[in-house]
Structure formats: C-alpha cells, structure tokens
Amino acid sequence: MYGYTGNLLRVNLTSGEIKVEKLDEKELRKYMGCTGYAAKLLYQEMPAGVDPLAPEAKVVFATGAVTGTLCPSGGSYEVCYKSPLTGTWNEARSGGAFGPKLKYAGFDFLVVEGKAEEPVYLLIKDGRAEIKPAKHLWGLNVEETTDAIINELDDPEVSVAAIGQAGENGVLYAALINDRGRAAGRGGIGAVLGSKNLKAVVANGSGGIKVARPKEFAEVIDKAEQWLKNYPFAAIPEMGTVGLLSGNNAMGMLPTRNFQTGFFENADKVAGEVVNRKYQIKRRACYGCSFGCGRYTAVSGGKFATPPMEGPEYETADMLGPICGVDDIEAIIRGNFLCNVYGLDTISTGISIGFAMECYERGLLTDRDTDGIPLRWGDAEAVVKLVEKIAHREGIGDLLALGVKRMAEKLGPRAEDAAIHVKGLELPAHEPRVESKALAVQYAVSPRGACHMHPNWPSTWDFQVDCGMKDLGIPWPPTGGMQDESPVKGVAYRYVALQGEISEILGACIFHSWGSEGSCLTPQLYAEIMKALTGWDVTAEELVTAAERSWNLKRCFNAREGFDRKDDRLPKRISEPIPDGPSAGARVENLDRMLDAYYEAMGWDRSTGLPTAGKLKELGLEFAVG
C-alpha cells in the first residue's frame, strides 16, 4: 500500500495481547483514514453508553495518508475517544513528531483497549510493540517522564506522548502531551489514558512511507510549496498564533473575563508582539511542517521564571490571561508551562478558573471554598496557583478539575449563566458573537462541543476566502457579511465544514487549508497530492464525500449517546449583547433558524438534527441507520 503503512496495531492492556491487523485498502479509501476511519472503528467496536473511564472504553490514535509525508501540513495525528468531560465523540489533534513517527514505526492506527493492572508505557518500534513497566514513572510530570524514557531507551530520536499528574488524577480535561510541548489537548484524553494506567506511548521507526508515483509527488509538493508562498494568513507563522491577540482585541472579539466582554484594556501587555520581542528563543515547527507557527520561549527570572518550552499559543494566552483578567505575560507563560508539564488543556483550565473568578465575584464561591485564595479578576498569582491545584486535585482544584458544566451543576442555577460551554466543552478563544455567525453554528454542532478546530474555523469563509470550494458549490461570494444570520449561512456552513473535514480525514493540520486556488491546500490540490501519494484516482469530489461520511458518522456516534438537536445549543451569554468595547451590541439571535437551514443542507432531520436513513444509505453507512 502506498501513502499508508496498511497496518493497525491493537493493544489490550488487560490481557497484554498485542496484535497487528492488516487494513483493507477499499475500506480505507472509503473513509480515507485518520478521524474518518477512527469514527468507523469506534462506532462499530464501542457500544453506546460505555463509561469513558472504564476499561471497556477504547482509544484510537489515528494518522492519515499525508501524516509524515512531505505534504506541507502533514505533522498531525489525532486521538479519537469518548470524552469523559462531554460524553461525546472527541478527536484531539496534535502536531510535533508523534504522528509521523508512529507511521515510520509501521502503523497508521493504534487501538488501545482495556486497563493495565499497574502503570505501563507502550513502546512502538519498527513494526513491533512492547508493554513496558512504568511504575517508576507514575507521579512524574510530562517532562520528567519524557526524559526518563529517552534515557532508559538510550534513544533521543523517540517521540514520547505522555500524561502528567493531571491525567493520573483524572482531571476531566487532562491532556496528552507529545514531544514535551505539543498537546492533544481537549476533552480529557489524559484522564482516559490515566484510567487505563497508560503513562505514555513511545514511537520511532526506520520504515518509510512508500510513494506510488514519486516524480509526480515531488512535482505536486513543489507546487504546494509555491502556492503556500501566497498564503493569506502568513502573519500567523510570522508572529506565532499568539500574534492574533492584538488584532482580535482591536475588533472587540478577544474573549475577556469569562466571556463577559470582548475587549481587554491591557491587551498590549500580553500581546504576541511582547512574546516575540522579549521571551522568544526561536521559532519551531511540527514534524514536516513548512509553516512553523510554534514559538519557543522562556522567562529568565522573577516569580514566574520558566524554563524553555513551546508556547504560548493564542488560545493559551487568552485563557490564562484576559479570560481571567490577567495582564501579566510572564504569569501566562508560566501557567502554560505548568499546563504542559502536568498535562492539562489550557483552554478548559483557563475558563474553569475564569468561571470560578466570576462565581467568587458573585458570592457563589467564598474564601472557605477556595482554600483562602481570593479569586479576583487579574490576580496572576492566583491563576498560577490554581493550575497547580487543579493538576493535583487539591482543595478548590478538585472542583475546578470537573470543568465548568459540572461545576455549575454543583454551584446551582445562579452559576449556570456563567458556565461557558457547549455539550460540556469550554469555548475556545474565538468570540462567536463577533467573529462570524458561521462560527456560532460550528460551536453548536461540532461533535465534540464548542470547537475552533474540528473540522474548521468557518470564519475564514466569512473573511472572503473560498478555501477552494467555489468549484464545488459553495455559495460565493459570501453575502450579508460576518454578522449575517440568514439561512444561507447554514447552507454555506455545510460546505465549509466538509472542506475542513478533509484535513481531518487526511491527517493534515488545519492551517494551510484557508485560502483559494494558488494560495492554500484546496480540496483539488489535496486530491492531486493523494493521487500521486497513494496511486488512487482520487478527486476533490471523492474527498468531499469521504468527509461527509466521516462528519455524519461522528454525528451518529453522538446520537447513540443521546445527543441530538436539543444539545446543539450555545451558552446563554452568547445570545446576550456584548456590553462594551468595539463590538458592543453583538450577539447571536437566530441560532435556531441557522440550525434549520444547516440541517436541511446536510440532509438531516430538522426536528432531531440527526442524519436521515436516506442520507446514511447514500453515504454507504447502512450500519449506522437506526
């Protein structure tokens, strides 16, 4: 097989059984791979209602055809699982070297089942796997674990994906961190692996990826590299994603003080410019990425001194900063470092703290609940202290470790208004009231809850970028502007979502797919890349159909868990106007109308919001009917 390794590794931690399964080429092509194929695996192998933290829960580490190849966005892998935070399908993407190295080790997928009796780690190398003892690693943070494993194996080239104390302690939004600073962040994969006593997965290999038509492949990659010289979002790698902060604030769409507003008065103190000027050591890229949006930073002294590490990204800078009213960039970098070493999702961590601060301000939490720490907006030291407490589930940290949905359930109905989540997943740092109304739909319908990543950041369409979908039927040019809530948005969002889902099923990073012909990786260009790589006669239309298959199957996974239209809701605050700043007055008014149009465009039942039997049959998903 070309492009793929053709192998799936299945490890049962209960029995210790390790199996290598050959993948069926036809079936692989139907889903393309990565999250699409993982959706099929989890839908068929994991019955509804499984407790995500029980041994019966399965986890799929998924790579795609372009992972580890020269495709300029091919540094990604995704961990697919049922989230303990939301109870829904989850896909947590990460870059770094882990995905490519899993493929060089000989596997497209790793399925983890069961629960080890004692802590273990998994070593995957050159077509083989070994379950190794990790009792001596339990209790260590991600960095210590990574160092210890590299020393033990005497191999600095291995890629280590590890959980920290947060995952061991079952923090419901604990992350998996690979290569020290890259996070499969959202939804609590760290807690799932912790529940399985799996401390780390380690991959390396000398197997290559076979290319069907090497000459053609070199030519199309060369073309992709040329196109990306015109990438319209080139400012992102130049400044790192944290560079977005100033601009977003100027437009009044920087979520601030737990989404109470979209403008932070001290944004210039925590902006990307400051990070780049004062704290950056160098730029760094994920494996195989020509973009290089990663920053490597350190704080050399003071009370928030931090050793060199990756970050902070835009999301983190907002979540540990303005979301908590914090204007101290050194505290943000320190908080980011702690989240990385303890293995915490910075987004859910930040909002959980912001939510606690708002509850404290309203008197719903008092000094007695907070171990005597006054949770006042802007208290940088309190934020850093809370990150520690959350990771160890110590005192107030035990409550915060549950995420805002469960915290609100405990704190009572008055707290509900301040709980900023969709399906239990805390909102990321893009303000859906301002940025674009297509983003509001995205948050509402995304299978894993409020999400800026999977499958796309639909605002790009509103920014007048066609993402190569013009030829495939996207309504173009966008009408009505970013604030338009008319039904046409729903129709457009179908296309935008499917375009984004293409990167999900190919194992590509989200960046590089925004632009138009000649400036980004359009579905047409991805099809050309796939053609040369796999030897299959792939077309853009085939990619769109496979994307739709994947998107529908994830919906079906959630439907089995009881999720439907009633759960495609936004936090109450999002329907209320932003009170001040440059975007004062913006709100989401007509979510239901947009949902109606979107469901209709998707071929889903309007009242339930679920794929119809006809739609599923059309996509060859008969097994998901019912």
Place this chain on the structure above:
Amino acid sequence: MSKVLVVDPSKCTGCHRCEMWCSLTKYGEINPSRSNVYVIRREPAVDVPVVCVQCGLCVDVCPVEALKRNGKTDAVVVDAESCTGCGTCVKVCPYGVLRIDEETDTAAKCDLCGGSPACAGHCPHGAIRYEDAGKAAARRREQWATAIAIKIS
C-alpha cells in the same frame, strides 16, 4: 568555483523537510532514516541540520576505491557497484554523515544531487543553502568566530 552546502541553525525550525526531500529524491520514498542530510532536534531549542562538507576523508580510507570526487560538483560520490558496504568510511567520518543504507547494503552519502540539492532547494526558512564556495567560506568564518568569541551580556 563550485558551490557548497551551508547551514544556519538559527533559521532551522526543526521541521525535517530536508530529510524527507532527500529520501524522496534518492529512494522514491519518504523516510528520514534514509536521508543523507540529518536534522538534530533536541531540547532545549536545538535544531541543527548536519550536512556533508565533502571533505573527502572517506575517499582516502575506502579499501575498494568506491568513493570518488565528482569533477563537476566536487561532491564525494559513492559508486554503489564497487562499494562492499564494509563501513570503513562510516567509522572515519568526523561529522557522522555517512551511513550504510540498510536496503542496498552500501554506503550512502550526500552527492549534492548532481548540483541541485533537494534539501537546500526546498528548505522553507533558508536554513540550508547551496552557495558559492567563497561566500559560504565567509559565512562559516563568521559563524566560527561568533561561536568561539567571549560573550559579554
């Protein structure tokens, strides 16, 4: 004067694309472990492309004269037909940029792609360049001097 490969680690992001291009060009597959350019990525913040400087020490030790200098590019090139894969060249290389290719069982090293090296041609950040030898020498002097200078800060 011919050209040489020159690296600037400060520009390297550790993306490993040069290794992928090398293996694609040489073997038609993507496999960093079959690359003749090496990216060392370590923590904290070490990203260094290591390339063959074509010094020719390997030429002198080869017992079967399988390594020869190409007259056009000045690159030291392996003649796979005569190479026995004994590995003497690997032992002597001061930079560790020679290896025995596991599939062909012969020595493998950078041959500058016959005068248009794929690594330099595709490095997204200009960390590897194929430059005029005189200009490259000046750059190397600069790097060497900076590296050994007493740092005042």
